Amino acid sequence: MSVLVYVEQAEGKFKKSVFEAVSYAKAIADQQSTNLTAISIGDVAESELKELGKYGASKVLNVSADQLKTFVNQAYASVIAAAAEKEGADIVVLSNSFSGKGLAPRIAVKLKAGLADGAVELPSTDGKFTVKKTAFSGKAFAITELTSANKVIALNPNAFGVKESATDAVIENFAADIKQSDLGTVIKDIVRATDKVSLPDAELVVSAGRGLKGPENWGMIEELADLLGAATACSKPVSDADWRPHSEHVGQTGIAISPNLYIAIGISGAIQHLAGVSSSKVIVVINKDPEAPFFKVADYGIVGDAFEVVPKLIEALKAHKG
Amino acid sequence: MKILVCISNVPDTTTKITFTNDNTEFNTSGVQYIVNPYDEIALSRAIELTEGGKGTVTVINVGEAANDPTIRKALAIGADDAVRVNAAPRDAYFVAKQIAEYAKDKDFNVILTGRESIDYNGNQVAAMVGEFLDIPSVSIIKKLTFEGDTATIEREIEGGKEVLTVSGKFVASCAEGVAEPKIPNMRGIMSARTKPLTVVDAVTIEEVSKVTKYETPAPRGTVKLIPADQTEQLINLLHSEAKVI
Numbered sequence A: 001m002s003v004l005v006y007v008e009q010a011e012g013k014f015k016k017s018v019f020e021a022v023s024y025a026k027a028i029a030d031q032q033s034t035n036l037t038a039i040s041i042g043d044v045a046e047s048e049l050k051e052l053g054k055y056g057a058s059k060v061l062n063v064s065a066d067q068l069k070t071f072v073n074q075a076y077a078s079v080i081a082a083a084a085e086k087e088g089a090d091i092v093v094l095s096n097s098f099s100g101k102g103l104a105p106r107i108a109v110k111l112k113a114g115l116a117d118g119a120v121e122l123p124s125t126d127g128k129f130t131v132k133k134t135a136f137s138g139k140a141f142a143i144t145e146l147t148s149a150n151k152v153i154a155l156n157p158n159a160f161g162v163k164e165s166a167t168d169a170v171i172e173n174f175a176a177d178i179k180q181s182d183l184g185t186v187i188k189d190i191v192r193a194t195d196k197v198s199l200p201d202a203e204l205v206v207s208a209g210r211g212l213k214g215p216e217n218w219g220m221i222e223e224l225a226d227l228l229g230a231a232t233a234c235s236k237p238v239s240d241a242d243w244r245p246h247s248e249h250v251g252q253t254g255i256a257i258s259p260n261l262y263i264a265i266g267i268s269g270a271i272q273h274l275a276g277v278s279s280s281k282v283i284v285v286i287n288k289d290p291e292a293p294f295f296k297v298a299d300y301g302i303v304g305d306a307f308e309v310v311p312k313l314i315e316a317l318k319a320h321k322g
Numbered sequence B: 001m002k003i004l005v006c007i008s009n010v011p012d013t014t015t016k017i018t019f020t021n022d023n024t025e026f027n028t029s030g031v032q033y034i035v036n037p038y039d040e041i042a043l044s045r046a047i048e049l050t051e052g053g054k055g056t057v058t059v060i061n062v063g064e065a066a067n068d069p070t071i072r073k074a075l076a077i078g079a080d081d082a083v084r085v086n087a088a089p090r091d092a093y094f095v096a097k098q099i100a101e102y103a104k105d106k107d108f109n110v111i112l113t114g115r116e117s118i119d120y121n122g123n124q125v126a127a128m129v130g131e132f133l134d135i136p137s138v139s140i141i142k143k144l145t146f147e148g149d150t151a152t153i154e155r156e157i158e159g160g161k162e163v164l165t166v167s168g169k170f171v172a173s174c175a176e177g178v179a180e181p182k183i184p185n186m187r188g189i190m191s192a193r194t195k196p197l198t199v200v201d202a203v204t205i206e207e208v209s210k211v212t213k214y215e216t217p218a219p220r221g222t223v224k225l226i227p228a229d230q231t232e233q234l235i236n237l238l239h240s241e242a243k244v245i
Helices: A016-031 A046-055 A073-087 A098-110 A219-228 A236-240 A271-277 A293-297 A306-321 B037-050 B065-077 B092-103 B125-133 B186-192 B231-241
Strands: A002-007 A036-041 A059-063 A089-095 A114-119 A130-135 A140-146 A151-155 A170-173 A185-192 A204-208 A231-234 A261-265 A282-287 A300-303 B002-006 B009-011 B033-035 B056-063 B081-086 B110-114 B137-147 B150-157 B160-167 B170-174 B197-201 B209-215
Touching: A002 A016, A002 A073, A016 A036, A016 A046, A016 A089, A016 A151, A036 A046, A036 A073, A046 A059, A046 A170, A059 A073, A073 A089, A073 A098, A073 B125, A073 B137, A089 A098, A098 A114, A098 A151, A098 B092, A098 B125, A098 B137, A098 B150, A114 A140, A114 B092, A114 B209, A130 B209, A185 B150, A204 A219, A219 A231, A219 A261, A219 A306, A261 A306, A271 A293, A282 A293, A282 A306, A282 B231, A300 B231, A306 B231, B002 B037, B002 B092, B002 B125, B009 B065, B033 B037, B033 B065, B037 B056, B037 B065, B037 B110, B037 B137, B037 B170, B056 B065, B056 B092, B065 B081, B065 B186, B065 B197, B081 B092, B092 B125, B110 B125, B125 B137, B125 B170, B137 B160
Parallel strands: A002 A036, A002 A089, A036 A059, A059 A170, A089 A151, A114 A151, A204 A231, A204 A261, A261 A282, A282 A300, B002 B056, B002 B110, B056 B081, B081 B197, B110 B170, B137 B170
Antiparallel strands: A114 A130, A130 A140, A140 B209, A185 B160, B009 B033, B137 B150, B150 B160
């Protein structure tokens, strides 16, 4: 019995959400009084793999087959499930990232495992093995019991935090048996905006709505986000009107996020929007309508016109940063 | 082209979510149900791809008879026929197994779902169906086009997108961007009443998970209002009180 964590690489590097998944998996391994093994697929330097030890992985399986250099969820799932079986791991942990969402269900079926995705806390192992996960788009949590012998857990980014646990990680090459039929999808192109903070991983998010009146007014939102090192987001009417890309739409039918700080500017706070952001740790609302429902769920609020308040906020932030 | 679209029956997006029976059951009283909004996107794309005699669209739902109005709504939007697997859905694993069992000998070229259902937010069914059928699956797609037997797909990744191709049968879960949701017209609503809705029995499978209890998020304290001309005060509070910047 052990715990296996899949560590997703992007261009040979691990992101914070990966170290968070390792920290979380290490805490589960401690609960179960067992060891944590990590599995990495693709080209990652040994020094980067060693980093996983810092967060508690005592062994790292390195898979560097040519056919697996880019993501193919079918083949990756086969490799991870095979590693779980070989290692005798009955709990598989991964980050609930875009790729993780495609992988976890396939791994679960292969291992005949119950899957808790969108986990926000450590499992409770008091008699039953239960995991708290988001449900109803952030309007509730579902305590889900995994009744199967094998279990798969996908952790929501920014839900657990990165925790160091100095361990010396042993790196082992893992020879994957790759079936041709597992390579049905072929990647043609990857486009990544490297200069921007990705929204699902962001610790700070600046979001704006219809109150901004038009796409030409987003300059100040981007300036504020850049100063904070925050990602930008928007409400549904804004992405529906093509003022901003769909990938920025947060809310019930967009993406759900849980940053440390969410600043909502010119967003009234419809129930569908609140659903996607209510698990943010701190919420700031800037709106000229004092009756805007968003103020009811905010920690800090400024009643005022965005076009006056935001430039002042930028000035104050510049002064604060010195 | 034969397309199967998996639809979920979910509470309307404006629903206030509450629970009963010591927070072990979702309170369905007064709740309006709709076709899961992402499944509508998948359905709309399926209709676009098959319009003009280029193929057929079947919708499938795993649920009890109470779901029939939602299934009829999908037929009104433009699906050709519908199947309901008669069972109370237990979890995504159960639902995916039922769909895979139905689809395995039906020769669908493509199986589409929404990126997630807005009740359990799983995004599990598409990839699980792919695994049960041993065919490729692509999750959270933004664009889907075909050239002959080869599909070109854009998939969302952190901070960008990935473009990939897949030939032969596959499963995909659709997000915004794949299609504009279609709204049923009067002719669609009339014809939906007579389109075939077949009910099939569920297969039994082992239980792997179950929800034991629900919780609602802890209410926040009262908002601290800061005068509009004192933005530096907000920065100070975020720095020294909330400690987030």
